[in-house]
Amino acid sequence: MKQFIAFVHKEFYHIFRDIRTMMILLGMPIIQIIIFGFALNTDIKDIRVSILNPNEDIVSRKIIERIDASEYFIVDRYLHTSNEIEKEFKEGKADMIIVFSEQFSSKLLHTGEAGIQIIADATDPNTAKTFTQYAASIIAASQQELTLGNNIPMHITSSIKLLYNPQMKSAYN
Known part of the structure; x- marks a missing residue:
């Protein structure tokens, strides 16, 4: 010792x-x-977003402007049909697609309910989960802003769909 x-x-x-x-x-x-x-920075920025907005109404445009104003998203494409969604992902032109329901504004103003679908490329599950949550929080903030301006209670339902990795399994490094 x-x-x-x-x-x-x-x-x-x-x-x-x-x-x-x-x-x-x-x-x-x-x-x-x-x-x-x-x-090292773990913030996810410059997420390419495509929009499928069948009616192009005022309420949906406000939500799109709010998403585009965010430092995380870049709204660079507007789709015309739902057939273009898969093509966008396969060609690598979008990381996320936001689909507004038919008659979004009129449903929201008359019934108080409308839906938005957030479709994300989940090949990297952690990143997809993060930026879909960013988008959902922006939509929720837009909903609060709309509710304050009107006497009618409004509810926007955000449904998230993850493509190419629905089990959210990460690859081992």
């Missing part, structure tokens, strides 16, 4: 007397924490 304690004592002496070794042991981890703190 005496030999081990003498060995540890000798090694500590060698480490603490050499300034370069001290810099590597103490300085490098601090520098790495600072650099990685700025370099």
Whole structure:
């Protein structure tokens, strides 16, 4: 045991007397924490969104403008038929598609209920879950804004559909 304690004592002496070794042991981890703190960012931005809006009414346009104004989304395509949805994903033109129901504005104003479907490419399940939640929260905020402006209680139902990975299984690294 005496030999081990003498060995540890000798090694500590060698480490603490050499300034370069001290810099590597103490300085490098601090520098790495600072650099990685700025370099690594888990925010998901610039999600390409396509919109299928059959009626192009005022309420749906306000929701689309709010989604486009978000720093997370880029609304770059407007679809005309539901047949284009799968083509958008297969060609890699969209990460998410938002589909408004038929007569969205009139349903919302008359019955107080309307639906929006959020379809996402879930090949990366964590990313898909995150940006669908971003979109759902923007839609919920738009719903609150609409409800405050009218005397009628309004409810927008957001249904999320994940394509290409419905079990949400991640690939191992």
